[in-house]
Amino acid sequence: MKKFAIIVAGGKGLRMGGEVPKQFIPVKGIPVLMRTMEAFRRYDSQMELILVLPRLQQEYWKDLCREYQFDIPHRIADGGETRFHSVKNGLSLIEDAQGWVAVHDGVRPFVAQEVISSCFEQVKESGAVIPVVGVVETVRQLLEEGGSKTVSRDQYRLVQTPQVFELNLLRRAYGQPYVTQFTDDASVVEALGHQVCLVEGNRENIKLTTPFDLKVAEALIEE
Numbered sequence: 001m002k003k004f005a006i007i008v009a010g011g012k013g014l015r016m017g018g019e020v021p022k023q024f025i026p027v028k029g030i031p032v033l034m035r036t037m038e039a040f041r042r043y044d045s046q047m048e049l050i051l052v053l054p055r056l057q058q059e060y061w062k063d064l065c066r067e068y069q070f071d072i073p074h075r076i077a078d079g080g081e082t083r084f085h086s087v088k089n090g091l092s093l094i095e096d097a098q099g100w101v102a103v104h105d106g107v108r109p110f111v112a113q114e115v116i117s118s119c120f121e122q123v124k125e126s127g128a129v130i131p132v133v134g135v136v137e138t139v140r141q142l143l144e145e146g147g148s149k150t151v152s153r154d155q156y157r158l159v160q161t162p163q164v165f166e167l168n169l170l171r172r173a174y175g176q177p178y179v180t181q182f183t184d185d186a187s188v189v190e191a192l193g194h195q196v197c198l199v200e201g202n203r204e205n206i207k208l209t210t211p212f213d214l215k216v217a218e219a220l221i222e223e
Contacts, residue, residue, distance in 0.1 A: 002099040003047045003120060005040045005162065006090035009033050009106030010054055010079030021057060022208055023106045024064060028221045032208055033061075034070050035109035040102070041072050043116045049074040051106070052090045084182045088174045094167065100124075101170055102162035103185045105207055110220055111162065112202040119164040122199050127166040130186045131201030132157035160201040165189060 009023040023033040033051075040047055051074050053061055058076055065071075077093050080086040087103055094101065100123055104111065115131050122129045135153040142148050163185040165173075173189045182188045186196045204220055206213060 001167075002096055003044055004050065004094055004096075004099055004101040004167070005047055006050045006052060006077075006087060006101060006103045007033070007037060007040070007074075007106050008052045008079075008083060008086050008090070008103065010052055010083065010086045024057075024060065025208075025214065027109070027208075027214060027217045031064055031068065032109050032217075033106050034064075034068060034072075036104065036106050036111075037072050037074065039109065039111055039113070040104070040116065043113055048094075050077055050090045050093050051075070052077045052079050052086045054079040082178065082182075083184075084174070084178050084188065087185060091171060091174055096167065099167040100164060101167050102164045103170075104162040107208040108161055108205055109208070109217070110202070110204040110206065111160070112205065115160075115199070115202050115205065116162060118199045119162055122197055123164045123166060126195070126197035127169050128163075128186065128189050128194055128196045129165075129199055130163045130184075130196055131160045131205070132198050133160065133201045133203055133205075134158075157198065159184060159186070160205050169194060 024031050037049060040049060053076055055078050075093055077089040080089050100120060102119065119129045119131060135156050135158060139151050139153045139156060140148045141151045169189060173192050176191055190196055206216060208214060208217055
């Protein structure tokens with residue numbers, strides 16, 4: 001069946017502190033978003049890519065594509081009020097009846113090829129897959145009555161993207177009314193009662209959110 005990737009890049013990037021949204025910031029000469037899309041192109045050159053961008057940023061993106069001679073084929077969907085609505089808009093561009101679809105943060109350019117492959121292989125069995133990594137620092141839980149306590153980090157995982165699903169399962173999930181508890185695609189699918197499978201992510205697959213993250217990104221590229 002056909003593979004799709006919805007690349008969500010609707011953030012304003014306010015925590016970066018500059019006027020340029022974080023997904024467009026060049027890292028070692030190439031905008032973050034282009035590096036992200038190249039990762040999926042390397043995995044499968046036949047995969048259909050759908051980029052979700054705020055309407056006001058779309059012309060700027062097209063200008064960047066011309067400037068950097070970026071010619072990876074993709075379609076553009078309008079960003080929505082929330083991530084939920086952005087993904088839903090991206091899904092609406094997929095007309096195929098069947099397939100597998102990945103949803104990925106546009107500012108995660110360092111997802112490993114092995115992680116993308118693992119997600120797409122596992123989704124054939126489970127229908128819903130997300131990559132996770134272990135928690136390496138001590139975790140404390142804030143208590144309602146005040147104070148806090150240490151909890152076992154072995155019971156927790158940090159969630160990454162791409163989150164990969166059987167296409168019609170994700171369509172049904174995004175047919176639900178939006179609620180604030182929908183923080184990622186897995187939470188939307190779980191609201192249908194469908195279990196989500198976990199696979200091992202890669203530690204380098206960080207979400208570039210702050211100026212410090214950009215410094216980490218530059219170091220990763222230099223390696």
